[in-house]
Amino acid sequence: MSTIASLDALRAKREEILARQKARANKVLINVSLATCSIAAGGKVALEAMQDEVAVNGLTNVDFMQSGCMTFCFAEPTVEITLPGKEPVVFGGVDEAKARELVTEYVMNGEPVEGIIPVTYQRVIL
Amino acid sequence: MAATTQIKQLRIATRNCGFIDPESLDDYIALRGYEALAKVLTMTPAEVVEVIKTSGLRGRGGGGFPTGVKWGIALSNKADQKYMVCNADEGDPGAFMDRAVLEGDPHSVVEAMAIGGYAIGATLGAVYIRAEYPLAIKRLRLAIDDARAMGLLGKNIFGSGFDFDIEIKYGAGAFVCGEETALIRSMEGHRGEPVSKPPFPAQSGYWNKPTIVNNVETFANIPAIILKGADWFSSIGTATSKGTKVFALAGKIVNVGLVEVPMGTPLREVIFDIGGGCPDGKEFKAVQTGGPSGGALAHKDLDVAIDYESLIARKSMMGSGGMVVMDEDDCMVSVAKFFLDFTMDETCGKCTPCRIGSKRLYEILDKITKGHGTHADLARLKSLCEAIKDTALCGLGQTMPNPILSTMDTFAGEYEAHVTQKKCPAHVCTAMLTYTIDAAKCTGCTLCTKVCPVDCITGTKKQPHVIDASKCIKCGACYDKCKFDSVIKL
Numbered sequence: 001m002s003t004i005a006s007l008d009a010l011r012a013k014r015e016e017i018l019a020r021q022k023a024r025a026n027k028v029l030i031n032v033s034l035a036t037c038s039i040a041a042g043g044k045v046a047l048e049a050m051q052d053e054v055a056v057n058g059l060t061n062v063d064f065m066q067s068g069c070m071t072f073c074f075a076e077p078t079v080e081i082t083l084p085g086k087e088p089v090v091f092g093g094v095d096e097a098k099a100r101e102l103v104t105e106y107v108m109n110g111e112p113v114e115g116i117i118p119v120t121y122q123r124v125i126l
Numbered sequence: 127m128a129a130t131t132q133i134k135q136l137r138i139a140t141r142n143c144g145f146i147d148p149e150s151l152d153d154y155i156a157l158r159g160y161e162a163l164a165k166v167l168t169m170t171p172a173e174v175v176e177v178i179k180t181s182g183l184r185g186r187g188g189g190g191f192p193t194g195v196k197w198g199i200a201l202s203n204k205a206d207q208k209y210m211v212c213n214a215d216e217g218d219p220g221a222f223m224d225r226a227v228l229e230g231d232p233h234s235v236v237e238a239m240a241i242g243g244y245a246i247g248a249t250l251g252a253v254y255i256r257a258e259y260p261l262a263i264k265r266l267r268l269a270i271d272d273a274r275a276m277g278l279l280g281k282n283i284f285g286s287g288f289d290f291d292i293e294i295k296y297g298a299g300a301f302v303c304g305e306e307t308a309l310i311r312s313m314e315g316h317r318g319e320p321v322s323k324p325p326f327p328a329q330s331g332y333w334n335k336p337t338i339v340n341n342v343e344t345f346a347n348i349p350a351i352i353l354k355g356a357d358w359f360s361s362i363g364t365a366t367s368k369g370t371k372v373f374a375l376a377g378k379i380v381n382v383g384l385v386e387v388p389m390g391t392p393l394r395e396v397i398f399d400i401g402g403g404c405p406d407g408k409e410f411k412a413v414q415t416g417g418p419s420g421g422a423l424a425h426k427d428l429d430v431a432i433d434y435e436s437l438i439a440r441k442s443m444m445g446s447g448g449m450v451v452m453d454e455d456d457c458m459v460s461v462a463k464f465f466l467d468f469t470m471d472e473t474c475g476k477c478t479p480c481r482i483g484s485k486r487l488y489e490i491l492d493k494i495t496k497g498h499g500t501h502a503d504l505a506r507l508k509s510l511c512e513a514i515k516d517t518a519l520c521g522l523g524q525t526m527p528n529p530i531l532s533t534m535d536t537f538a539g540e541y542e543a544h545v546t547q548k549k550c551p552a553h554v555c556t557a558m559l560t561y562t563i564d565a566a567k568c569t570g571c572t573l574c575t576k577v578c579p580v581d582c583i584t585g586t587k588k589q590p591h592v593i594d595a596s597k598c599i600k601c602g603a604c605y606d607k608c609k610f611d612s613v614i615k616l
Contacts, residue, residue, distance in 0.1 A: 003275075003276050004276050004277055004278060005284065006164075006285050007165075010155065014155050017153075017156045018156055021156060031144075035261070036225065036229060036262070066147055067143075067144045067148065067230065068229040069140075069143050069226035069230045070144035071140065071385070072383050073382040073383040074380065078144075119133075120132070120133060120134065120135055120400065121134075121135030121136065121386070122133055122137070123137045124137060124141045125141065125157065126157055126350060126353045126354065
């Protein structure tokens with residue numbers, strides 16, 4: 001791995017990463033909150049259930065990622081799902097059954113599923 | 127929860143938490159990660175310090191000292207080695223902001239430490255983190271290793287000639303080690319005990335070299351300030367407190383969680399609009415800010431615009447950002463006792479006012495909650511609090527009386543009831559509590575007799591029952607079980 005030795009190199013690296021992220025934009029992105037507390041609340045169970053459901057249904061257009069705290073302790077485990085071309089939606093209270101339902105209903109059919117957490121913040125993007 | 131759809135929060139310190147993979151350097155770089163570091167390396171250290179000064183950023187760990195001023199002191203102190211330290215010894219009960227940042231966006235802290243290192247002339251950094259945060263440690267370590275592998279830490283960063291590296295120091299969960307001089311002592315391998323200031327760590331700290339200790343959240347703001355400018359940051363907040371503050375909402379609140387709001391946001395908006403108020407329709411009673419060093423704010427304080435000064439003016443403090451909400455079922459004397467129990471355990475014992483004072487304060491509170499308090503005790507409590515505030519060595523001792531002083535001030539009537547009428551208005555202090563059965567409501571269903579562990583409830587089926595107060599252990603099992611609200615607390 002080569003090091004990033006200048007600001008130009010950092011910017012080039014960033015462009016490369018953004019291009020790679022853009023290439024994935026036609027896929028579903030499932031982002032599971034896995035901070036200490038999210039894991040304690042069952043975040044990993046939700047992740048594994050969704051991975052299993054994706055495999056069972058033979059879906060190939062779904063990417064998974066982990067993130068840290070989504071700040072919604074009251075609704076853990078929380079999962080953010082971004083369907084291609086749509087705004088990300090955060091779902092709360094994702095137990096195993098809800099996790100599977102999110103895949104079969106929301107991901108596969110775009111059907112709304114209960115437990116949506118509204119966006120109550122403005123986020124600074126650098 | 128309809129009100130929560132309004133946009134009240136502004137996320138600067140937690141801008142990436144929940145949005146990026148904290149174990150991916152690429153995810154951070156995609157959001158202009160490490161560009162702030164590259165930018166400051168084209169500036170002089172004095173210029174960087176000036177930007178932070180102009181931004182108005184103040185320490186988010188509790189004290190609220192202006193970060194730029196602190197950095198400026200370390201910059202002006204010449205030394206062959208200086209240190210940049212991150213205080214991640216988060217220890218207030220109910221506070222978890224720093225863990226969230228470290229677990230959700232560790233690179234922002236790593237980058238900011240390097241920026242600070244350049245600004246003060248330090249080539250070494252250390253994160254003092256409690257060992258009880260294993261996942262935060264794991265992700266932080268990975269971030270440091272990844273940054274080093276890419277040349278973003280180490281020698282000659284961005285070809286600028288600036289060297290900076292970070293090591294991790296583990297704390298053993300001693301609350302006092304969040305105090306910067308105790309933290310430094312602990313890093314050096316000594317007992318975690320504070321020393322008197324001056325000299326300040328910025329003059330003589332870790333291994334007697336100029337050392338800056340900043341909190342995790344303080345650091346997390348820095349890359350944003352560098353890239354978006356000091357004027358942008360200082361345009362947010364109040365006259366004296368700029369930017370945002372992350373709070374951990376806990377206790378009797380519907381939307382338990384992390385919130386980040388601009389300084390100056392009214393407390394009411396945080397508790398009700400964002401937090402959703404108290405669960406089960408209970409009445410809001412108070413909120414403890416500043417953890418064991420802060421005070422309780424009540425109804426009368428709901429419209430206060432939260433900033434460092436407004437909280438101090440109300441005998442509380444910003445602290446690191448814990449907000450523990452209490453409802454009508456909470457006894458404020460017991461709350462004060464809870465926090466004193468904590469500080470009594472956590473005092474390092476070095477100075478007498480804190481070591482012995484905390485014990486005496488706790489004993490008086492305990493006496494009051496057991497129904498043996500007198501007016502003389504209240505007077506003694508207050509004067510002892512004042513004495514400890516004036517004489518304790520470090521911040522822990524000096525702020526330890528705050529939960530008592532603020533509750534005695536705001537909830538004077540509750541203390542009075544404990545002492546004069548020997549009653550706990552919230553029915554929490556069991557020593558002053560009597561369970562009885564309202565004969566008019568009792569249907570004689572006998573459920574209570576089945577759950578009573580000491581068989582002190584008697585009565586015939588379908589006839590009102592009676593509790594024998596001399597045998598009752600006040601466990602509350604009958605109260606919880608009764609479907610007709612016929613068991614009452616007096």
